[in-house]
Amino acid sequence: MAYKEIFWMACDSTEQLRAEYGPFHTRIEAEAEAKKMGFGFLLRYEHMIGDNDDIQEVRCIFIELPDVPQRASQPARKLHTRCASCGESAVHEEGWQAEVWADIHEFEHTRHRVRLFEQNRADGLKEIAGWRDACA
Numbered sequence: 001m002a003y004k005e006i007f008w009m010a011c012d013s014t015e016q017l018r019a020e021y022g023p024f025h026t027r028i029e030a031e032a033e034a035k036k037m038g039f040g041f042l043l044r045y046e047h048m049i050g051d052n053d054d055i056q057e058v059r060c061i062f063i064e065l066p067d068v069p070q071r072a073s074q075p076a077r078k079l080h081t082r083c084a085s086c087g088e089s090a091v092h093e094e095g096w097q098a099e100v101w102a103d104i105h106e107f108e109h110t111r112h113r114v115r116l117f118e119q120n121r122a123d124g125l126k127e128i129a130g131w132r133d134a135c136a
């Protein structure tokens with residue numbers, strides 16, 4: 001009697017030249033491994049095995065994982081400082097770097113006021129109001 005054999009692979013894309021890792025017997029194992037490696041997809045293989053143990057049909061289905069860990073090279077959050085008075089701006093990774101930049105700028109240019117924006121993938125650019133007052 002014909003039967004179906006199923007196994008799972010973790011893969012980094014749906015392209016022809018993708019990296020695949022596996023096989024795993026369960027989706028849970030494949031998903032755990034994909035997360036560890038920062039892979040965004042699972043590939044589910046179905047082999048239809050015939051009476052003579054020969055593979056009659058191969059089916060594969062890509063499944064996109066909902067929450068792929070961020071790669072180290074793409075920080076999720078960036079801080080933008082921009083002077084409201086003269087328009088000079090800079091990008092920072094850390095909050096303290098933005099503060100130092102603003103301190104120097106406001107020291108060198110009397111009465112200039114630096115604004116802070118936070119950029120993340122979900123909301124785009126968003127101003128953080130009153131940030132200078134909070135740390136004064």
Ligand SMILES: [Zn+2]
Binds near residue numbers: 083084085088109113
């Ligand atoms: Zn300025």
